[in-house]
Amino acid sequence: MAGPFISGMGAVSSSGANTAETLVSFRAARSLPVRQTLFESPLDLPVFEATGFAAAHPYGDGVRTLELASHAVREALADAALEPDLLARARVGVCLGTTVASQLNDLAFYRSFKTTGSASMTPVMRYLKGNLAEAIAADIGIRAITATLTNACSSGADAIALGAQWIDAGLCDIVLAGGADELNRVPLCGFHALGLSSPLPCLPFDRHRNGLNLGEGAGIVVLESPAHARSRGRKPGLALCGHGTACDAHHLTAPHPGGRGLLAALRISLDLAGLRPGDIAFVNAHGTGTRDNDLIEGTALAAVFGPSLAVLSTKGFTGHALGASGGLEAVFTGLALREGWLPPSIGFTEQDERIPVTPLREHTKIHGRYAISTSLAFGGNNTALLIGLAREGTP
């Protein structure tokens, strides 16, 4: 099986503070959108808040994102059985995607500047020292190549693809890759202004879908070169067999009507893995619950895999965690392959005749070893991550 091993995974979201809790939520088909409690806003929109993770500091903008990422990284490292001495001897990369943690969007700072012409530099220094990838490397005490990607909603998936490329290029033995984002007032206002937020729990791919719910969390994978993994006795399990990224080159916020970039990303990921569409057991779709995304994505998926594709969106469990979503959904895809079952696509009940795929309505056994997680983003970015599960005895 080609591609770097996925030696460990960690996730924190509204579905659970770790992968075990996430599986319990998925098994129970439990969806928990709430009225947001993390900041003041008159907007009454359901969101998915992460709970149960260790919060060490009072939050400033971006700091909660760091804590979410740190929490998921520690789970992923434990899952990969990577002790500090092993990390210290390896060439390590930290490659993370985010939206909120990349912006100096501190309202109190700006309000003070606007009204008094002066403001405390504390948020600025916090931002300068809080670059997500650098801060995580410092947090776990390693010297690493660090990069923070800001590709909007595909940031986490693109970070995983970049991590794989660092390993392929021989730059790293191990890369901690994924995405993290916190619920924040700025995107809450922004998505509402764009008319993309639903006042009700989101309904991905459903005929009556009317928008997304924001969420938060972090999803991290430990990518490891097969040679390095074998050298420490790791048996093949999950691997990132392929990845494809392509741009619509069409519009800042709307997907290409023909799904041009997504179609290309899917085909590139299949080519890189040396697989055919029929080899794919399921697709964990971006599926935000917005009118355009789900129509374009569902149509493109059917064009590549046919209408009987097993497909789901996990946004009904987690909301749209923006820069974290690609990381979270890669972890969810890996978990499903490892567990051999898929949860239902929460929120989907009634078929939209214009969408030629039908998301899962119930728990489903997986037949196959390969799956794809898709991410679509503002700016026309489209990314497909193709994850495989080694058969027992596979080299």
Next chain:
Amino acid sequence: MMPFLNGLGIVATTGRGVDFLRSSLQAGWHPPSTVALPDGRDLPVYPLPPGALDDKSFGRKIRRADRLAKMAVLSAADALHDARLPSGLDRRRIGLVLSSAFGSHATTFEFLDEILTYGDGGVSPTVFSHSVQNAAAAYAASVLDIQGPVVTFTQVHFAFHHALVLARQWLASGRCDHVLVGGADELGSVMHFICGSILRAPEDGRLRPFAFAKDPVSVPGEGSAFFLLSGTPQPGSYARVEGVGTAPWVAPTTPPALHLLEADGTLADESGYRVPAASGARLAACSPIFGSMTGGTPLHLAAAALMLKEQVCFATPLADNVPEDFSLCRAAAPHSLAAVHLTRLHCNGAAGCIHLTNPS
């Protein structure tokens, strides 16, 4: 894979285009302009010259674009044009990587202003969508019909180095035939205030890259530079990218003909530049031309690439403070340049290095 820099586009305080870059490097230092801070102080800055972003050739496509996106679009378009690639390229095999230290902060602050002024439910969707950090790359991709992979890095340190590594990897893996790789950073009223609060401005407006100061001065700048990177050279190639990386600084195994230091006053302590400066190579610095920019590596790389292509060393501006024992370009003159090494330091001790060689 050691790809070639086949095209260059730049918009900075030097103006827009390679000709303005050359003439600015030849002319040497010029005094910064000043902006008034809210507390009444003047802050010396190197902004884009007036009108540098005025360009009607893209019509409505960039009408709504913010300042950062316009910088990126114009410099990326100029790099593509400069490379004189044949028509009929497969746009699906061209990628784009944008790096930025701070991203679209001016638009982010504009959006925060909308929240404070109009309330959470009354903000502008256009301003929000332009505040997303990949908006500038998205504009460039859309305007130039780049259908390959498009990635934005936003981080204070070494964002461009990571962009260049990724661009090389796309070429090496066969994913792309060409990659537009560049960076952009902007000034704005809030950034002026931040710079005025945390950086030390020189009383005489002069940046001193070879002062190796523990408490350096800085003059904030802005700009964007893009390169068309390809696996094979085109007629008029600027340079070949032999190496790029971020790690604790080690001297190049073969001393380059020229070592360009990016010391620009953005580190709290710039004494660390004394080590690479002592590597024995002839030294140069362009920060007094471009101003201080944490994300300024693409601008410095543009200068390095031009020197290699034209086989000329431009004089280092403001060389009055340089120790006698350093070999420095003191006057613009033809020079046989086989390689140029570019070094930027991080406050944690790491160095971002790019090694260019003569493409011929």
